[in-house]
Amino acid sequence: DAGITQSPRHKVTETGTPVTLRCHQTENHRYMYWYRQDPGHGLRLIHYSYGVKDTDKGEVSDGYSVSRSKTEDFLLTLESATSSQTSVYFCAISARDYEQYFGPGTRLTVT
């Protein structure tokens, strides 16, 4: 299995609080991605990174920001969590092609 970890694995937070999810890889892959998965929607891209300090928006980026200060870490921040951001968040990595490998996911509940 690819060396990808996500933390925390589960989190319950209140509306309006900031939340940061972490993705850590040991593969030294250039590309990293954050997706969310919701019933009826499948996986949707939030943000992605193509290198240290190089990031861009995906299709559902509103309300989220990301940072990548090191190759191995990609952080996803919800500045002010809302109930609509209750979801399962997956991080993925790829080397230089479309074959992506996913982390175990973070289940986030916003009450």
Add this chain to the structure above:
Amino acid sequence: RKEVEQDPGPFNVPEGATVAFNCTYSNSASQSFFWYRQDCRKEPKLLMSVYSSGNEDGRFTAQLNRASQYISLLIRDSKLSDSATYLCVVNLSSNSGYALNFGKGTSLLVTP
């Protein structure tokens, strides 16, 4: 219109059966195609890439029809362990890194 469409199922089949999943995609410029497998409450895992000439990996065969923008996955001699959700995946636009566009998945249950 969703870019990647799949029949959600569920498909309930007995052990040993052959089952086929289909998928259509809307972006004719798509270049890369995959099938991922996702077990309940787990992360998606790459099952196989899909090549224009069709490809096989053991009991699994993937086909691509670019003219019809159609992808298929055939599973022969189904095992109980094949029970999962199968995700049809196509590359996103060329200016999104190597991001992927996922179908909602087709659920398969293989029964004894």
